[in-house]
Structure formats: C-alpha cells, structure tokens
Amino acid sequence: MKRRIGVLCSGGDAPGMNACVRAVVRAGASEGWEVLGIRRGYAGLLDGDAEVLNNRAVGGILRHGGTILMTARSKEFETPEGQAKAVSRLKELGVEGLVVLGGDGSARGALALKQRGVPVVVVPVTIDNDLAATEMCIGVDTALNTIIEAVDKIKDTAAALRRAFVVEVMGRRCGYLALMAAIASGAEMVILPEIPLEPGRVLSELEEARKRDKPHFIVIVAEGAKPTAEEVCREINNQAAGEDEFQARVTVLGHVQRGGTPSAFDRLLASQMGAEAVKLLASGQHGRMVVLRRGQVTHCPLEDALRAEPPRWAELYSLAEVLAQ
C-alpha cells in the first residue's frame, strides 16, 4: 500500500497557497505517495473532511489566489481534547506525515501535534511576514505588489490635487509590509509598530515635504502602529484647516492585499518550499519549519522558528528616509 501524507491550510489565506499545495501533491507523487487534502484547516481535520488529491486535481491552481482546500480557524483544536482528537483522526485517515501551510497560529497548532508525536512540517504562508525565522513567507511579495499598485494609483490623485494620503497596510504587529511598501512606492513617510514616533513628527515631515516642493505627501501606516492611520489623518487635517493644500484622506487597503494571482516570486517560493516539505518528510526530518534563510530554502526546528527574534529594521528605515527626500 502507498504511504499517505496530508496537507492542510490554516489561518488566513495568502497568494501562493495553492501553488504550494500543488507542489506538495506533485512532489509527494514523485516519492510514490498518496497525498490527502484536508479541507478547512484544523477544523476540517477534526471533522475528517478530506479527499485524496492526484496530480490532475491540482492542475491549473498554480496561478489562483485563495486555496482550493479552504481554510478556517478552530476553537476546538486549541484545547488538549481537540488536539488529541486531531491525532486520532490522522490515524484513522492513515496519514503518516502532515504538511501545514499557514502563519504563526498555524505553526503553534503544528507544534502541539508534534508534541503528540505527529510527523509534521510547516510551510510559512502569510502576507504579514511576521515569522522571524524566515526572510520571506509565501504571499508577501504578491501583497507588496498589490500595495504598490494601489499607492501608484493614489499618487496620481494626490499629485493632481496636492493632497496628503494616509494608507493603512496589513502586517499585524509586524512592520515589514509597511516599510517595504514605503520604499517601493516612494512614500514620503512610514509608521511602523517597531519604531516609535516622536510627537509632532508627522507635521514636521509634512512641512519639510512642502518646502522641498513635493507634489504629494503619502504616509504608509502599518495596521499595528501608533499613531493609527486615522489619527495621522486627523492630525494633518486639524493643522491644515482652512488651507486647501495637503488636506489628508485615509485609504485602508484591507483584504485586497490577501488575494490575487501570485507573483512569480511567490510561485517560485511556494513551489520550492512545498517540495522541500515533502523532502523533509521523506528523510524523516519532521517537526520543522521550511524557511528562507540567506536567500536559500532550508529548514529549522519548529520550536526555534516560533522563538525567533523579530528584526528591528533600523537600516531599511533609514534608507526609506533618505530615498524620500
């Protein structure tokens, strides 16, 4: 009988998830295995909601956003009872190894399974890029491209009207998306959760931008930052009262950042990481997270991955300031 592994998506979806599912299925098939697609994450696992995926079943999904396996959050799985039930389900389903696609919370769930003896490998998929163990998570590059396309559009209007725009981007407590989006879109200012902002800084930067004769004033604000996008906008408008120039508007990019056809980078990363996950299961190296380190796809123990120190971005933050002049 064929060896059987499982694959599931957990937490939020991100572009490249399908590309990664496809890679797990086809790399699994090339090992001679059967790959079981478990639907709706840990919730679906508890329900035994699964079907075997052959190579044809994942044909054409490489370029689609979202995930054919669907994803969900599960309260039950957070309990010891739920986790024990999940282990039983995996046995009933004949799953000898599990690949989990997702972010921080999904990885913690996988760690719980590891501690109960399940051979598990995690692939980091989240646009927030908040798993410090890996330089890039699958989905981040596409989200960045979506953000800069939006900011490029907003700049058209900003320059036509000489306006300020405050753009809130995703990232939870991590400023990566905001910082990279600021550099890549040429924003005048960026506000991150990791780097506190002196009071009055927004208005002094605005004043500087005016003096330098900038045609617009774009501020990228990470969703977890203080002040928030809303507060930054209010501060500008209170000061600009009575004047026409550099009145501010807020744009919250929201869930458009999570969808869309994955970029080339994300398709490549997802393909390589999915194949790497299978290779780890094949060689008995489980309980690990696949990561991008020094530009190479490699892996590390799940426990280490979840303890990794988030970077401080000081150097890139300075670069953003220099290039915004």
Next chain:
Amino acid sequence: MKRRIGVLCSGGDAPGMNACVRAVVRAGASEGWEVLGIRRGYAGLLDGDAEVLNNRAVGGILRHGGTILMTARSKEFETPEGQAKAVSRLKELGVEGLVVLGGDGSARGALALKQRGVPVVVVPVTIDNDLAATEMCIGVDTALNTIIEAVDKIKDTAAALRRAFVVEVMGRRCGYLALMAAIASGAEMVILPEIPLEPGRVLSELEEARKRDKPHFIVIVAEGAKPTAEEVCREINNQAAGEDEFQARVTVLGHVQRGGTPSAFDRLLASQMGAEAVKLLASGQHGRMVVLRRGQVTHCPLEDALRAEPPRWAELYSLAEVLAQ
C-alpha cells in the same frame, strides 16, 4: 497671430484626463491654434496660472493617471465676482475659447462662464458617471476595471474562508459604478442609491446564497446608498453571531478607484471627446457638452446636459439578480 484656446481640469481627477488634454492640444495644433494649459482649474484661472502647451509638452502623458494640469476646487469662482474676474483673466490671457474637463460642478462653472459670453465646451470626466447626458464619462471604464480587479481578489479570500464581504464603491449619488461592478464581478448582491431596499432583504439574500451553496457572499454598496456598507456588515454579523460561516468584513475601495493608467476604452473616449471639443470651438458651436450618445461621440447644449434625467437602471438591476443565482 495664432488663435489661442485654453484647457483646464476641474473637480476630482480621473483616468483619461491627461489623454484628453493631449487630444485637445494636438487637435488644436492641427487647427493651427495655440493651446494654453491652465493649471489648478478655476482657482488657477483666477490666478492666471497658465502656460502654452505644444505637441511635445503632452508627449507620453496619454497613459498616465491624474492630470499634468492639476485640478482644484475654488470657492472664489462660485461667486459672481469670481466669475467676472475669470472672464477678465481669459481676456488678458488672450483665450478665445475654453475647454473644461470635469464633472457636474465643473459643468455648472462652465455654464456660468457661458452666460457671461465665454465660448466654452465641456468634456465629461468623472468616475462617478453621474452626468446623465452622456452614456459614459471619461474615467468610468478604468474605475470599473480597478473595482473588479479588487473584487476578484477579495473573492479569493472570501471563498477560502466562506466569508461575506461588503465592498463600498464610489459614485456619489449615482449607482452606475456599483451596478456595473456587481454584474462584472459576479457579486451576490448590490445596493444602489436609486433603488430602495426592503428591510430584511440582506439577510434573506444571504440565506438564499447559502442554500444555493455559494462559496461566498459579496455585496457591492454604492457610497450614496442606504443602508451603508458599514450598516450592511453590522446586520450580517449580528445575525451570524456565534457562527463561523459568512461572517462579514467591509472594504472601502476609496481613492484607488480614481487613479491608474487609463484603460483602452478611456483612452479612446478621451481622444475622441477632446478632438470633438476642438471641432466644436472651430465651428463656433460652443456652450455645449461633448457626450456619448447611442455609442457615438456627439454634443448637446450645456443647459440640457445639466437637466438630464438620471436613468433608473431597472433592467440592469434585474439582470444582476438573474446572473447572481
């Protein structure tokens, strides 16, 4: 001495504005005229903020969003004194005919100038498509494409998580963008300013969608509609409390709808309308708005354009319902 005409952009910007400025300049040049670009709309006209645009000055702008002339709103121009001053300025600048690019408010300004004897032609440019005299305004098609790209992305996440998404689109008091976006993106429901919604309809539609086994529930809400996007979202979440499926999120697309490189349709419409405006000035038919009627670029008196009855969309609304099944 060469005859001289002026061109200005007023109100909000929209994709295709630059393409239209280019068409006015080059069609003007082919008449042997000099074209004066007036910056910052009526405000800039009052300031005499203008420069001659030759054919090279508008090279390469066809594909850029925003407007090289910039746009602005002017309180002063709304007064009789302001309008009289504008007429004087035009004389000082030697402008014998004026092309105004913009929406409803811009057209009213142009009418005021007409009534003071200025030979003026209006080209309808606004993503709101709220000028009933024309089937399409410049910018609408690009905005629609921006909206459906965003909704396509949101659908990826919605389907992956079995969520409801409420997407607010622009249009002021006009439901055109929302209705067309709903049909073109395959939304499950659309809420327009022009068509009142019976109470309870959102939840009954959601229930229907569930029964039909729809993977998501997308509601497009025009910014001028009641209930608002925020209210629709709250209504769904109040009812869905405790359940995981079809929890709702709001996305306000905002100013990204106003920017971006213009679509082929908008570049063509802008090119044809800009050239038509020049032809009208050349043949002495001023005081008119260039319009798209029965699929053809033509024109009508400004007064009629501003009195046109908005359509009721009943037939397309029914089509949206049929296709959402």
Next chain:
Amino acid sequence: MKRRIGVLCSGGDAPGMNACVRAVVRAGASEGWEVLGIRRGYAGLLDGDAEVLNNRAVGGILRHGGTILMTARSKEFETPEGQAKAVSRLKELGVEGLVVLGGDGSARGALALKQRGVPVVVVPVTIDNDLAATEMCIGVDTALNTIIEAVDKIKDTAAALRRAFVVEVMGRRCGYLALMAAIASGAEMVILPEIPLEPGRVLSELEEARKRDKPHFIVIVAEGAKPTAEEVCREINNQAAGEDEFQARVTVLGHVQRGGTPSAFDRLLASQMGAEAVKLLASGQHGRMVVLRRGQVTHCPLEDALRAEPPRWAELYSLAEVLAQ
C-alpha cells in the same frame, strides 16, 4: 419535463466567452430551462459530447479566459452530411434551441443549422471584431487592453534607446484592433488592411517624427495589412543602416491577445448578450445574431449579419494621424 437548450463555443476562443456561457446558463435557468453545455464546438456536437450545466457549474468562471466548454474546428460539420448529423444529434440530445458563441465561421455554421430548421441564436465572440453587424464583439476590449499594455512596455525601451518598433496585432482582414490600438497607445503610425499605403510613406513618417523630436517611432501593423510588419521593419533598417537612431525591431504579439481575464466591458457585454440570446429563444425570435448597435444590445437576422458592409475607418484614421503629431 423541462425545456432544454444547448450552448457551444466555436472557432477561436476569446476573453468573455466563459462570462457569456455563464449568462446563458443562468438566464436559461431563470426561464425554468435546462442548459446543455456542448463541448468542443460543432465537432463535439457531432460526437454528442455534452453535459447539463446548472448554476453552480458556471460559478467562478466569469473571470476566466478561455472556455470551460472548449472549442474546436470541424471539417465534418462543413459538409451537408455533417450538418444533417448535427441536426439529428441535437434531436437525440433533446435540444430545442441552440446558442452559438463565436465569430464569422461559427455564424456561417449556425446559418446552416437555421436553414435545416434548428432554432439558433449567435453571440459574436472574437477579438478580431470582424463582424460588421455589431459595433463590438465580446473579447475585443480585453484584447485592446492587452495590446496597449504591451505597447506601453515597448515604448519604455523604445524611448530609452531611441528605437523604432513595429508591432503586429491580430484582426485577420479587419483593421479595427490595429487602428484602435494605435490611437489608444499613441503610436506614431498605423497600417491597416482597409487603407492602402503609398510607397515611401513609412520612411517619410519616420523622418517627420525625427524632425518633431519624437522619442520613439511605434508602428502598429494589422496582421492582414500590406506591407507586413516584417517588411516595414526591413524598410526602416535598410534606410537606417549605419545609423544608431531609430533602428527597428518587430514584435508579434500573437496569442497573448486572445487570453486573460476579461475586462469589465467584456464581462458586461458578455453578460448582457448571453441573457439576450436566451430572451430571443424564449420569445421564439431565432435565426438571429445578438449585436451591439448604437451602444445598445439588440439583434438582427443571421443572414443580414453575415452580409453587413465592413466600415472604412476613414474618420478614426485621420484622428490617429492628428493625435500622433
């Protein structure tokens, strides 16, 4: 028993075909009918290759290029025997009305079926826009957008290197795509099958462009035109020999023009035309082609549609020349 209609795609595919299939299925369902999807065009019809499509079966296809029904060409169907067999097959399959999506050749096939008593309605789908009976075919707007995106990119390189680029676009014997692409992309010159070019014109235009200090020289050539793209390129390079500036390169856009997610315009047109086709069958008005006339979706007898005089484009050709200055 439910009334049953059939739908098939024939000839080349085009963006919006799926959107139209979806509209036929859902509009059919709202009439209480069953809709049979016939695969691989007339070839599949002869093989009886078909399955019932319910509303869920067409879920999510609105935004996909290509066609879920596939398309094909059939030599057998061009013979009287083949056509007689097709009529028998339709009877066996219980099909009481047929919607055919395609271009010129597909419409001729449908006419043959009409003459054998089959209630048939044609929806014009082809990027070539060579059916003169309709102002626009489904797919044309998307193809145009694909072309102008490509030309925008080519212009970047052309301007950086001061090069000439000769871009061949599709359209068979019809110059619509080429002409509209030239206006919408701001090409310096366009060559159409319908408008003969005096000898020496390419080089004189190039010389003019140089004198006007144009940063590039872009020529759009329709695939059916004389001289061909290859010949235009050779002519330029023979003359430019030894010089660095305005050396020419050819780009043949090819099949990328036929694919991609349909634009908003094409999704709307496909949705309306598909629904109109069903309405015609429901009211017994068959043997007709759905067309866009004076900006409205309407219909005309198939025979008339196939005899319509192609337009001469003289006015738009002049506009292209004026705007290229």
Next chain:
Amino acid sequence: MKRRIGVLCSGGDAPGMNACVRAVVRAGASEGWEVLGIRRGYAGLLDGDAEVLNNRAVGGILRHGGTILMTARSKEFETPEGQAKAVSRLKELGVEGLVVLGGDGSARGALALKQRGVPVVVVPVTIDNDLAATEMCIGVDTALNTIIEAVDKIKDTAAALRRAFVVEVMGRRCGYLALMAAIASGAEMVILPEIPLEPGRVLSELEEARKRDKPHFIVIVAEGAKPTAEEVCREINNQAAGEDEFQARVTVLGHVQRGGTPSAFDRLLASQMGAEAVKLLASGQHGRMVVLRRGQVTHCPLEDALRAEPPRWAELYSLAEVLAQ
C-alpha cells in the same frame, strides 16, 4: 565646492533602472554630493552629454520603465582611444566617481575605466540575469512577472483548443529566465542553453503529457537554446500532422519583457543597490560591483564579478520536471 559623482545607464534598459538612478541621486545628495546624470551611456559620456540631477529631477521616476538617462551602445568606447577620451571627459566634467548601471558589456566597460584609474562602481541591471556574481540583477523579477502573465494568457487559449504552445523568452546565453518562468507558470517543458536535450525528447514529453491527460502542452525555450522555439514547433507539427490535438504555435515574447513598471522586488533591489553604490564611493571602495549574495546586498571586485562561474541549474531543472507532472 561639492564633490561630484556621475551616473550612467549602458546596454539594454530594464525595469528598475530609473528606480536605481533615483537611489543614486538621493543617496548621493544625502552625502552632500552633486550627482551628474550622463545621458546615452558611454556614447553620451564621450559627447559630454550630461546634466546635474537634484532630488526633484528624479521625483516620480521610481515607477517608470526605461530610463530617463537613456542608454546606448558605443563602438568608439570599445577602443583604447575612446576609453582615454572618456577618462578626460570625466575630468572635464569634474566627476570624481562613476556609477554604471547595466549588464555584462557595461561592466567590462567599467573595468576598462577602473584600469585607467577611474573610481567606478557597477550596479547589475539586465533582465537576462547572466551576471553570475549576483543572485539577481535589477529587472529580472519584473521580466519574470511579465512572462508568467503572458503564459497564463496563452494557457487559456491552449486549454480551450488543446494546443501546444512554444514560448521563446529572453536571456541570451543564460537559462535563468526560461527555467524560472517554466516553474512559475507551470509549463510542461523547458529548454535551456545550459542543459542539452536528447533527440526525441520533445515528442516523448508531449506523448507523456497526453497520457497524463494534460489540457495543454507549454514549452518555454530560452532564446539561446538548441533546439530553438521555431524548431521545437516544427518538430511537434510534423508529428501531429493530420491530427487536431496538440498542434503547436510559437510565441516570441520579445521586447515586452524589457519594459513595464518595475515590480516591488525590483524597486527594492534597485533602491538598495543604488544606495550601496554611493556608500562604496563614499568609503573609497571602488572598482567593485554591487551584488546580491545569500539574499543580502553586498559587493565584490569587478574582476571577480566578470569571472564568476555560471550556475548549472540542475536542481531547479529537476524541480521543474517534478512539478510539471
């Protein structure tokens, strides 16, 4: 007096070149320097065609393809006399350090200047990714995204008609673009200059794809590979004669791969590499190439960069095969 450095673009253009020029100018300004933009590469340098670029002069160019400095090839510069003249020109222009943006040939030119005592730093910009010293050149990521968008579109048609498509991509003698494009687009086969193909392999792969019930057969061929795209197409069509399925078509993507707004990745890489080049000049570390190594922006001596061994791609080639099943 301010210290003055120069920046020029040489060879072919690539997306991100402008972003890099902007980074050089603004990072230079933050060092207190004046940055001279030299137009048309080494050819323009010989002519002394240059102007000072301040921070405003590079405003808004971050997102534009091509290069505001233009680029060119120069025969004269390839001679010792030309190089000596270039050194004199740099002295006349007061340039104390030079940043060269370009590929292989541009770097060789820079090396010649280095050998004549000019403090020079090269930033690798070329979509071919054929500089083995760096993991990525600026422009490659955008080109890859352009290619996969095109292949996604071609797949629509290929699947609708069950066709084979042979797609030629750029890369000169380097297979990077082709290989990555094949993985990222899910092509059935890829042909590289670096990896010889056994005779008969194309047809056996096609046969395999048919048996696996693949809806299409996409072959990506690098421009420097044998067999060429044309030959692959002919081979398939000779064998498929008389059959309808899997007839082949060629698409040569051509210069569209070189243009377009740069991706987020390329804007970030260009920003970081431009700033690094300035830092190297500031710290007296010249005669070097800025490179991406192990995922980090760093640098190496120009001589080493030009001697680096090209990678063999064996592992990624195997991955492409596994994922194409």
